[in-house]
Amino acid sequence: MSALLDVENLRVRFRSLGMLRALATGVDDPFIDAVCDVSFQVREGETLGLVGESGSGKSTIARTIMGLTPAHDGSSIRFGGDELVGLPQRSFTAHRRHMTMMFQDPVGSLSPRLTVRSLVTEPFKIHGITGRDLDKEAKRLLEMVGLTEDFARRFPHQLSGGQARRVGVARALALDPKLIIADEPTAGLDVSVQGEVLNLLARLQDELGIAILIITHNLNVVRHITDRMAIMYLGRFVEQGPTEDIFHNPRHPYTEALLSANPEPDPDARKNRVEIKGEVPSLMNRPQGCEFHNRCNYAQDLCRRKAPGVSDAGDGHVYTCHFPLDGG
Ligand code: ATP
Ligand code: SF4
Ligand code: MG
Numbered sequence: 166m167s168a169l170l171d172v173e174n175l176r177v178r179f180r181s182l183g184m185l186r187a188l189a190t191g192v193d194d195p196f197i198d199a200v201c202d203v204s205f206q207v208r209e210g211e212t213l214g215l216v217g218e219s220g221s222g223k224s225t226i227a228r229t230i231m232g233l234t235p236a237h238d239g240s241s242i243r244f245g246g247d248e249l250v251g252l253p254q255r256s257f258t259a260h261r262r263h264m265t266m267m268f269q270d271p272v273g274s275l276s277p278r279l280t281v282r283s284l285v286t287e288p289f290k291i292h293g294i295t296g297r298d299l300d301k302e303a304k305r306l307l308e309m310v311g312l313t314e315d316f317a318r319r320f321p322h323q324l325s326g327g328q329a330r331r332v333g334v335a336r337a338l339a340l341d342p343k344l345i346i347a348d349e350p351t352a353g354l355d356v357s358v359q360g361e362v363l364n365l366l367a368r369l370q371d372e373l374g375i376a377i378l379i380i381t382h383n384l385n386v387v388r389h390i391t392d393r394m395a396i397m398y399l400g401r402f403v404e405q406g407p408t409e410d411i412f413h414n415p416r417h418p419y420t421e422a423l424l425s426a427n428p429e430p431d432p433d434a435r436k437n438r439v440e441i442k443g444e445v446p447s448l449m450n451r452p453q454g455c456e457f458h459n460r461c462n463y464a465q466d467l468c469r470r471k472a473p474g475v476s477d478a479g480d481g482h483v484y485t486c487h488f489p490l491d492g493g
Contacts, residue, residue: 169343169376170230170244170264176237177400181449197448198237200223201400207344210275212370212377214387214408216423217397218445223380224269225400227346230378231266232257233392259385262292264344265337269352272329281332282306282317288339306335310365327358334365336418338373346378351386359383363390384427388412390454393481396420399448406482416478416489418461423461455487463488 177200189303194299198223215223229406230242230250235397242249244260252260262328265288275284283305289297304314317456321329330350347366351359367390370377387394388408396407396419404417415421418439439466443460448450450460458468465488473485 168243169209170231170242170378172206172226173204173243174257175200175229175242177222177229177240178232178237179490198457199400199448200229203397203400203402205237205405207376207378209343210370210374210376211393212379212391214391215378215380215393215397216382216384216387219382220445220448221397222400223397224348227266227348227378229333230346230385231264232261256467258292262340263342264346265340265342266323266346267330267333267337267339267348267350269348272321272324272326273330275332277321279320280317281319281321281324284332285317285323285335285339288336292340294340302339306338307332309338309369310335325358326354327361328360330354330362331365334362334369338369341373344376344378346380348380348381350379351381351383359386366390384424396423399446399451401456401485403457403482403486404482406478406484410478410480410482412476414482414490416422416476416482416484417486418463418490419457420484421490455485 178196178197179199180195181197205213215226217223225234227485230246231238236242236250240250244264247260249257249260260459279287282299285306286299286302289302303317307314307316312328312331325330350362350366352364363386366377369375379391391408393406394408394411395402396417398419404411404415404420412418412424414425421439422439425437439462444458446456454466454470455473457463461468473487475483475485476489477483
């Protein structure tokens with residue numbers, strides 16, 4: 166499988182304090198790096214999962230790939246071989262036809278005044294595609310996500326959370342995308358509805374060969390649906406690789422702790438819970454050396470002095486830690 170999306174050294178900066186407040190508080194750098202030196206690929210037809218605590222930068226990566234947030238100088242985002250960083254908006258819109266995003270809030274991300282028919286066919290208008298029978302297109306798209314054509318007349322407030330998600334998927338499918346970015350597609354849904362939405366995404370991927378970048382807090386979702394996964398901490402990737410390999414052999418202590426907090430359905434496979442001590446540091450005040458050192462149970466002097474580089478555990482499994490778990 167070739168790389169459909171190739172992200173290299175992605176950095177995203179936000180101004181986190183107003184200039185006056187920065188002067189008043191004596192902070193000379195009022196910017197935060199919400200995403201730092203992140204590199205990954207999504208291959209055609211594969212599913213990559215992005216996990217990490219709240220505020221670790223997952224949605225920022227998604228929004229930057231979609232061109233909704235600018236990437237910092239030196240970042241590269243190639244889609245289908247074409248560089249997207251620095252593209253003028255008009256050229257970007259042409260690429261956006263082939264990638265689409267399902268936003269974090271299922272109902273809130275659908276315009277309340279538009280009917281489902283308008284919502285699912287709006288991408289044709291946005292991309293200036295004329296001459297289609299929009300009623301037929303709406304019916305086709307709704308069928309693909311298991312909704313009857315009667316839904317076309319409804320408004321978002323008349324949909325359940327699961328139905329709103331399905332409409333979001335239908336809209337995402339309108340332009341035959343090669344990549345869907347799904348930000349927390351199961352958040353706020355009942356467990357049974359979560360399963361339906363995931364099965365829908367998996368089925369569409371199977372049938373249509375679409376690649377999926379899925380962002381979620383839910384590690385069971387990651388295990389169920391992804392081929393590979395990446396773990397974020399303070400805007401950086403600390404580990405990425407084949408999902409099963411990471412679940413069986415996490416190398417980074419943060420990954421170990423995250424996985425151990427996840428309830429395993431199989432009692433024999435349950436691991437001892439590894440507590441993460443302390444609080445997530447502020448992005449305004451990143452720790453020196455390894456940025457996880459103040460919370461890590463394995464930290465040594467070197468960790469406080471020197472940031473670890475990227476190490477390779479084979480088969481595309483990489484991590485950043487001076488003293489990794491043994492992978493046994
Ligand atoms: P969650 O799991 O809660 O959705 P996340 O991993 O998606 O979290 P992001 O929304 O990407 O996290 O935010 C990463 C960091 O960037 C946070 O500290 C957030 O406050 C900050 N941030 C995001 N957008 C902006 C913005 N427009 N301006 C300033 N800071 C921002
Ligand atoms: Fe822990 Fe050190 Fe590894 Fe950082 S480099 S995760 S502090 S062992
Ligand atoms: Mg988010």
